[in-house]
Amino acid sequence: MNELHGAGVRLAAGTDTGTGYLVPGFALHDELALLVAAGLSPAEALRSATRDAARTLGLPAVGTVARGQAADLLVLDDDPLRDTRNTRRIHGVVVDGRWIPPEERRRLLAAVEEAAAQTPPPQEGATMTGCGCGGHP
Template sequence: MELPDDVPSRVAEWKYLPAWQVENWPDQLAALTGGRTREQARQIRRIFEHRLRLVRELHGAGVRLAAGTDTGTGYLVPGFALHDELALLVAAGLTPAEALRAATRDAARSLGLPTIGTVARGQAADLLVLDADPLHDIRNTRRIHGVVVDGRWIPPEERRRLLAAVEAAAAQTPPPQQGATMTGCGCGGHP
């Protein structure tokens, strides 16, 4: 919510969420940020930049950073938002390799999960195969060729079919019943 002017009006991956959810985001954003004065908006932007510096300092001090974007937060699509988080880590001063470690090895360690080198024989690992080098440009993590999940190769055609099924399911998902409540604050601190 620190950068409401940078919030896109439409992003391709929003199609993987129910339309009623996406359509509510501008109202939620307006409710949270609409009453800010220009000075308050400048102050909030300075807070965002301070957070980037803080991440850089924590990293420089050897603090383990674990990437893993919030879900249920407006303007974020689970899975896809991680690419934006990686870019923010690089903007904060991490190298692309360090940002990737924050999303893989360090996130796994933070959760007590096995990491490369600690996976027992016979355990399947997940793998992302990219069409471009993310160490050259972290945005290349979006250039996904295929994935290995639980030891099973999912080629590009199957991945497209799976995403199409998610899109179709999202299109068929009705809004919550009248009177239903959401849990969680939805205040993940993202734009």
């Protein structure tokens, strides 16, 4: 991974959502840690999950915080540039310009957890065709 990055290959974290048992947001914390373990700096890993992922998906107006950009924000209790595990220390969330209060966030996360618990595991020998993102062969 580090060799690809060193050669200038754009790495895009978090773009495999839609595959079994990768819950958006939750799996990304683990992916950031794996990128750092592979040799990226915390800043490089975070860029791979924000700006670089957006560019890879053809979304130039998201992924950075700047005038005119669409941005959802994660407000953290500690610096993720020091340690990407700090992305788990979430103080608050802003989505579409709306602050999600802690109690609402807890309710939303409980609903996600309940839905995930009710999802049956894949059957033995199950295969997937296409990208798994619903609608593409």
